[in-house]
Amino acid sequence: MITVVLKALDLYIKFASEIIKEGNVVGFPTETVYGLGANAFDENAVRKIFEAKGRPADNPLIVHICDMSMLNSDIVSSVPPLAYKLAEKFWPGPFTMILPKSDKIPSVTSGGLDTVGVRFPSNETAQNLIRLCGVPIAAPSANLSGSPSPTNARRVYQDMKGRIPVILDGGECEVGLESTVVCLEGDGVRILRPGAVTKEMLSEVCPVTVDGGVLSEVPESENVRSPGMKYRHYAPKAEVILVKGPLSAYRKYVEENADETTFCLLFDVDEKVDWIPYEVYGDSSGDQARTLFEALRKLDERGAKRIFARCPDRDGVGLAVYNRILRAAGFDVVEV
Ligand code: AMP
Ligand code: MG
Numbered sequence: 191m192i193t194v195v196l197k198a199l200d201l202y203i204k205f206a207s208e209i210i211k212e213g214n215v216v217g218f219p220t221e222t223v224y225g226l227g228a229n230a231f232d233e234n235a236v237r238k239i240f241e242a243k244g245r246p247a248d249n250p251l252i253v254h255i256c257d258m259s260m261l262n263s264d265i266v267s268s269v270p271p272l273a274y275k276l277a278e279k280f281w282p283g284p285f286t287m288i289l290p291k292s293d294k295i296p297s298v299t300s301g302g303l304d305t306v307g308v309r310f311p312s313n314e315t316a317q318n319l320i321r322l323c324g325v326p327i328a329a330p331s332a333n334l335s336g337s338p339s340p341t342n343a344r345r346v347y348q349d350m351k352g353r354i355p356v357i358l359d360g361g362e363c364e365v366g367l368e369s370t371v372v373c374l375e376g377d378g379v380r381i382l383r384p385g386a387v388t389k390e391m392l393s394e395v396c397p398v399t400v401d402g403g404v405l406s407e408v409p410e411s412e413n414v415r416s417p418g419m420k421y422r423h424y425a426p427k428a429e430v431i432l433v434k435g436p437l438s439a440y441r442k443y444v445e446e447n448a449d450e451t452t453f454c455l456l457f458d459v460d461e462k463v464d465w466i467p468y469e470v471y472g473d474s475s476g477d478q479a480r481t482l483f484e485a486l487r488k489l490d491e492r493g494a495k496r497i498f499a500r501c502p503d504r505d506g507v508g509l510a511v512y513n514r515i516l517r518a519a520g521f522d523v524v525e526v
Pocket of ligand 2: 330
């Protein structure tokens with residue numbers, strides 16, 4: 191299969207919508223990361239997403255809408271009042287709610303669950319694409335399963351070349367990490383995956399619980415609420431070690447443990463440890479979110495075998511950065 195990358199102009203968005211209507215898969219930008227989209231109602235089309243990514247069948251897809259009126263009985267069987275309240279505040283945006291699914295959403299889309307994740311993205315290309323398709327779009331991140339999510343079209347092409355026909359290029363993603371995923375629980379929400387809609391922001395609307403799987407490993411035997419959390423995720427080929435502590439202790443640790451295949455992942459160039467090569471992922475949580483996945487991919491390209499990463503703060507969107515880098519590190523944290 192030939193894969194073409196097209197600039198996200200109206201003409202090409204229309205072309206991409208035709209490809210989706212024919213039952214095929216398209217790579218497209220959202221404000222979080224790039225997605226691989228297909229008609230959420232079309233079982234065969236959705237299966238092609240799982241094939242293209244090599245994604246386990248029990249890992250559900252998020253269904254994307256472009257209008258509140260699409261949150262109807264075609265997608266969900268009921269919508270609690272709190273869901274409307276949250277939608278009003280956080281949609282369109284990087285926010286996904288798990289709701290009871292309708293019969294029209296096939297079980298392939300929901301990974302066999304009786305619930306479905308719904309998101310209304312703010313990215314204009316994504317919205318226009320969904321509108322032109324006239325159906326909700328099921329879309330996971332556009333990477334090969336397990337590797338870091340793509341935040342630009344070049345990275346989608348790298349992973350999906352020969353696997354999907356079209357990629358829409360809408361430039362760099364604004365957020366850089368996947369959406370916040372919540373399920374509704376009593377009069378509040380439980381965060382299953384942190385994102386740019388933070389715990390602090392949600393707390394202004396209702397009580398918030400952070401699921402145990404956000405910050406620690408879920409034992410294989412345990413029944414997870416968010417299937418995506420049980421897989422090795424967001425990981426480069428290199429081994430990542432999260433080094434937690436002040437800069438001076440980080441430097442000392444790196445000097446003592448580095449060899450010729452070690453790279454550093456720093457907040458800032460000033461933190462550089464003498465001869466050791468590095469990538470930088472930013473001082474602020476927002477910059478770290480935007481840059482993390484691209485930095486991990488660059489480290490692989492540069493031949494890193496082992497990465498000593500500075501450990502991010504967990505406030506605001508920092509919790510999402512920490513959650514992703516912790517999984518990239520396979521929960522390997524060293525306190526210095
Ligand atoms: P991705 O599309 O790659 O960003 O992954 C979507 C993630 O959202 C999945 O891995 C799940 O962890 C979560 N998710 C989607 N749908 C559901 C659902 N119905 N119930 C629980 N978690 C879900
Ligand atoms: Mg993903």
